[in-house]
Structures are given as structure tokens and as C-alpha cells.
Amino acid sequence: MSRISNAANSMAKLDELARQDTWLNRIHPLAKLIVTLLYLVLAVSWKPRQLTGILGMALYPFLLFEIGGLSFKGALYRLRIVLPVVCLVGILNPFFDREPVLTVFGITLTGGVLTMLSLMVKGILTVLASYLLIASTPVESVCGALSMLHIPGILVTEFLLICRYVSVLLDEADRMTQAYALRAPGQKGIARIAWGSMIGQLLLRSMDRAGALYQSMCMRGFQGEKPLFHMKRFRSCDLLYLVIWSAVLILLRVFPVLELVGRLFV
Amino acid sequence: MSHIHIDIADLSFAYEKGSQILDQLTVSFHEHDAVGIIGANGAGKSTFLKLIVGLETAQAGSIRIEEIPVEKKTLPKIREKIGYVFQDSETQLFMTTVREDVAFAPRNYSLPEDEVARRVAHALDLVHITHLADKPVHKLSGGEKKLASIATILSMTPDILLMDEPSIALDPRNRKNLISILNEFDHLKLIASHDLDLIWDTCNRVILMDQGRIAADGLTEEILRNEALLTAHGLELPLSLTNRMVTVQGPADKPPAKSPHRAP
Ligand SMILES: Nc1ncnc2c1ncn2[C@@H]1O[C@H](COP(=O)(O)OP(=O)(O)OP(=O)(O)O)[C@@H](O)[C@H]1O
Ligand SMILES: [Mg+2]
Numbered sequence: 013m014s015r016i017s018n019a020a021n022s023m024a025k026l027d028e029l030a031r032q033d034t035w036l037n038r039i040h041p042l043a044k045l046i047v048t049l050l051y052l053v054l055a056v057s058w059k060p061r062q063l064t065g066i067l068g069m070a071l072y073p074f075l076l077f078e079i080g081g082l083s084f085k086g087a088l089y090r091l092r093i094v095l096p097v098v099c100l101v102g103i104l105n106p107f108f109d110r111e112p113v114l115t116v117f118g119i120t121l122t123g124g125v126l127t128m129l130s131l132m133v134k135g136i137l138t139v140l141a142s143y144l145l146i147a148s149t150p151v152e153s154v155c156g157a158l159s160m161l162h163i164p165g166i167l168v169t170e171f172l173l174i175c176r177y178v179s180v181l182l183d184e185a186d187r188m189t190q191a192y193a194l195r196a197p198g199q200k201g202i203a204r205i206a207w208g209s210m211i212g213q214l215l216l217r218s219m220d221r222a223g224a225l226y227q228s229m230c231m232r233g234f235q236g237e238k239p240l241f242h243m244k245r246f247r248s249c250d251l252l253y254l255v256i257w258s259a260v261l262i263l264l265r266v267f268p269v270l271e272l273v274g275r276l277f278v
Numbered sequence: 279m280s281h282i283h284i285d286i287a288d289l290s291f292a293y294e295k296g297s298q299i300l301d302q303l304t305v306s307f308h309e310h311d312a313v314g315i316i317g318a319n320g321a322g323k324s325t326f327l328k329l330i331v332g333l334e335t336a337q338a339g340s341i342r343i344e345e346i347p348v349e350k351k352t353l354p355k356i357r358e359k360i361g362y363v364f365q366d367s368e369t370q371l372f373m374t375t376v377r378e379d380v381a382f383a384p385r386n387y388s389l390p391e392d393e394v395a396r397r398v399a400h401a402l403d404l405v406h407i408t409h410l411a412d413k414p415v416h417k418l419s420g421g422e423k424k425l426a427s428i429a430t431i432l433s434m435t436p437d438i439l440l441m442d443e444p445s446i447a448l449d450p451r452n453r454k455n456l457i458s459i460l461n462e463f464d465h466l467k468l469i470a471s472h473d474l475d476l477i478w479d480t481c482n483r484v485i486l487m488d489q490g491r492i493a494a495d496g497l498t499e500e501i502l503r504n505e506a507l508l509t510a511h512g513l514e515l516p517l518s519l520t521n522r523m524v525t526v527q528g529p530a531d532k533p534p535a536k537s538p539h540r541a542p
Contacts, residue, residue, distance in 0.1 A: 031375075176372050233386035233434075
């Protein structure tokens with residue numbers, strides 16, 4: 013299987029996960045969306061050197077992976093391209109900020125190392141939290157929840173089309189590379205000389221496709237306002253989910269939980 | 279219901295200046311017409327259908343649907359009446375699952391959710407793809423995509439059906455089912471296709487296009503049996519006709535036309 017169809021398959025797998033019937037999938041998308049957004053805001057709001065506080069925020073994704081029945085290994089596998097990129101952010105910090113601030117087990121940490129680590133952890137945690145939402149909620153439900161939050165229809169439509177479109181684009185790229193490979197047997201990859209026209213073609217075809225998809229929406233009553241999604245009723249257990257997690261997240265943000273736990277043992 | 283009809287006068291269209299695709303077409307369609315639009319590759323069939331639903335805009339001439347001119351501000355009203363199946367079904371489907379896609383139009387027309395569900399179930403049942411309801415669109419086979427895109431149109435319960443190559447990629451059984459769906463649809467329908475047997479089985483009137491002009495317009499029997507006419511415009515007799523002529527040595531049986539249309 014080529015790398016491109018592999019990527020397409022990963023997306024399909026994620027979509028499949030989102031359509032399973034588990035308690036987490038059944039929670040109302042709006043509740044999950046709000047909790048995720050709250051988490052992102054709170055996690056990002058920690059100051060760069062407050063590493064222990066940020067680490068405390070890890071409780072949410074890890075607990076949810078556990079009780080939501082989602083595979084953590086599977087997540088790491090699917091995010092294997094994104095996570096290293098996230099970790100690159102802040103990699104230069106240790107070179108700029110060399111002031112020692114902390115000694116752990118005899119190792120002196122500089123401010124730069126600390127900020128690098130906390131940026132990495134923030135990045136990883138926010139990616140994991142977003143993954144948890146996407147892996148437990150179908151795309152159109154996320155869109156429906158965004159509409160309920162009064163996000164402008166045009167942005168919701170954009171989000172929906174991008175999600176649909178990434179798979180179309182991957183398919184198209186896959187088809188082109190396959191067609192190429194079939195007519196260039198024994199050749200590894202695509203010859204440098206063909207790159208230009210391949211990329212140009214892909215772009216043109218994608219634009220054509222996007223235009224046609226939009227026409228198809230217009231033919232079925234879409235007039236540029238927000239598309240309509242069917243949302244189930246917001247039940248009391250959804251409210252419970254929302255309230256409990258919000259409370260936990262705010263507690264994690266207000267109290268440096270890890271430090272408190274650490275003090276118990278000192 | 280008001281009397282459904284489409285009137286087209288002096289319609290001309292070019293994608294690029296200098297290469298005329300449609301050239302001063304004048305034609306009318308009426309309530310119970312079942313019209314097959316045939317012609318060689320590049321004759322302008324798809325373009326013609328796109329103009330009718332306003333996906334392209336003509337440089338000259340007019341199109342009126344039930345007296346409403348097709349122009350930018352009337353498009354929403356017109357498109358509510360017309361179900362259009364694209365030639366390329368890949369681009370017709372944009373939601374993540376078949377069910378969501380088939381529900382898109384009824385939901386957009388603000389029907390209550392139980393009515394949406396009823397229509398979706400009915401449309402899926404008509405094209406025999408109930409088992410694919412929750413399948414992601416990008417995992418469908420070519421023919422399944424075609425069936426799904428037909429279902430997305432049936433759930434709109436349109437007054438007018440426009441279909442561009444509806445039988446492409448369908449296996450014999452699904453093709454047969456499509457024919458019976460088309461025959462049950464009692465209003466105006468325009469079907470552009472190279473599948474002349476499908477046209478033979480579903481249409482009472484045929485328009486033969488060549489280089490952007492109407493080369494012939496008349497009863498299906500007259501046009502599809504006219505071998506000289508067909509070959510002159512790059513087509514051949516429908517397969518079933520040639521077979522039957524050889525084996526039975528008599529005229530093929532044409533199912534009775536619902537409302538025979540006069541040739542102009
Ligand atoms: N987007 C476009 N831009 C420029 N020219 C186009 C475009 N789409 C179609 N054409 C040209 O317009 C002519 C008519 O195309 P059209 O798709 O209407 O033909 P058709 O009768 O449907 O053919 P087919 O049987 O192959 O589907 C063709 O010569 C085609 O090359
Ligand atoms: Mg065509």
C-alpha cells in the first residue's frame with residue numbers, strides 16, 4: 013500500500029471510531045466540544061515555566077482514553093506524524109535561555125529547557141484532546157455542535173468541506189501516483205521531472221472537484237447559509253458530563269495538583 | 279400542481295470565446311415528456327443540462343421553467359423543483375456517510391426530522407442500498423456511488439428529473455432497477471446517455487445533439503430505429519434492437535409510450 017492510501021485509510025479508520033456505539037460516542041457532541049475547547053484554553057493558559065501545572069492537565073486525556081475505551085497506542089500511531097512536529101516547537105529555547113532555575117535529582121534545568129519541555133507537553137496534550145473529540149464524534153456532529161455555538165455558517169461549511177475534501181484530495185493523489193506507477197514500471201517513486209506537472213494537475217483537479225462539490229450542494233437547497241445537521245436532544249447525562257469535566261479542568265488549572273500530591277509524600 | 283414545462287429559446291453557450299458549444303438551441307419540454315438526449319462524446323449534452331439548472335450561464339437566449347426565467351435570483355426556487363444527477367457521481371456526494379448525504383436536501387428544505395428519516399429510508403430502499411446507509415462515502419464502489427447519488431436526488435422528490443449518464447457503472451440488475459424507477463417517475467425527465475437501450479426502455483422522445491445543435495427531435499421509435507441518422511452522427515443502433523432484428527427478424531417491441539410526443 014502506498015503512503016498516500018495509508019493516510020486515506022487512517023482517516024477512514026478515525027471516522028469509523030467516531031461512529032462506534034460507546035458511551036463516550038453517545039455523549040452529546042456539544043458537551044464534548046465545549047469540554048475540549050475549555051481544555052485547550054486552560055492548557056494553553058499556563059505560563060511557560062509552570063511545567064508541573066501543565067503536567068497535571070494530562071489527567072484529562074489519559075483518564076478519558078482509559079474510561080472511553082479508546083486505544084492510546086492507536087492514537088500515538090495515528091498521530092505519529094503530527095506529534096514530532098508539535099515537539100519541534102520550542103526546540104531552540106534551551107539555546108537562548110541558559111539561566112539555571114531548578115535542580116531535579118542533581119540535574120540542573122535551565123529556563124530554556126523548562127520552557128521547551130512545557131511547550132512540548134502543551135502541544136502533545138492539546139493534540140491528544142482534539143484527537144479524543146474527533147475519535148469519538150463524527151464530523152457532521154462536530155459541525156452541528158459548532159452551529160449550536162453560533163459559529164458562522166460559512167466557517168462550519170468550510171470545516172465540513174475540508175474534512176470531506178482531504179479524503180478526496182488523498183484519493184486523487186493516490187490515483188495519480190498509481191496511474192504513474194503503472195506506466196513507469198520498475199521505477200522507484202516519481203521522477204523529479206514529472207513532479208511539476210503532477211502537482212499542477214493535482215491542484216487543478218482538486219479545484220475542479222471542490223467547485224463541483226459546491227455545485228452539488230447548491231443543487232440540493234444549500235444557499236451559502238449554514239447547512240443543517242440533525243442533533244439529538246441534550247440529555248441530563250450530557251449535562252453531567254459537561255459539568256463534571258468542566259469542574260475537574262478548572263480545579264486542575266487553579267490548583268497545581270501534581271505539586272500538592274508531591275507534597276503529601278515529602 | 280402547476281403544469282410543468284421547460285421552454286428554451288435561441289440558447290447559445292461557449293466555455294471559451296470562439297468555440298461554440300451550444301448554438302441557438304430552441305426546444306420545449308412538457309409535463310409527461312421522458313426525453314432521451316443522445317449524441318457523440320463532446321456533443322454538448324452535459325453542458326445543456328447544466329445550463330438548465332443554472333450551473334453554467336448562457337451567453338445568449340433564454341430558459342424558462344414554468345414561466346420562471348433561469349437567472350441568478352430565481353435559482354433557489356428553480357433548483358427546488360429539479361433533481362439533477364451529475365455525470366461524475368464522485369463529485370455529487372459531499373457528506374461523510376450515505377445516509378447523511380441523502381438527508382442533506384430534505385433537511386435543507388427544513389422538513390421535520392421524522393419526515394427526513396422517512397424520505398431517506400424510502401430513497402435508499404428504491405435504489406436497493408439500505409445496507410450501505412452508514413457506509414462512509416469514500417469507501418463506496420463506483421456503481422454504489424452512482425446509486426447513492428441517485429438516492430440523494432430521489433429524497434428531494436423533485437418535479438423534474440435531469441440525469442447525466444445515470445446507468446454508467448451499474449450492473450445489469452441495478453440498471454434494470456434504475457429503469458423501473460425512471461418509468462415510475464411520472465413527471466418530466468431528461469436523460470443524457472450513451473446507453474441507448476436505457477433510453478429505448480424509458481423515453482418517449484429523443485433529442486439527437488451534434489456539435490451543439492439539435493440534429494433530430496422526435497419519437498424514440500423513429501430516431502433510435504433510424505440507423506442512417508444515428509451513424510451519420512457517430513452513434514449506433516441500440517444493442518437490443520440489433521439483436522432482436524437478427525433473431526426475431528421483426529421490429530423490436532417498444533414498451534407503450536406513456537404520452538407519445540409529436541416531433542416538431
Ligand atoms: N469546463 C469546461 N471548460 C472548457 N470546455 C469544456 C468544459 N466542459 C466541457 N467542455 C467542452 O465542451 C464540449 C461539450 O462538453 P459536454 O460535457 O457537454 O459533452 P457531452 O455531450 O456531455 O459529452 P460526453 O458524452 O463525453 O459526456 C466538449 O468539447 C468539452 O471539451
Ligand atoms: Mg456528458
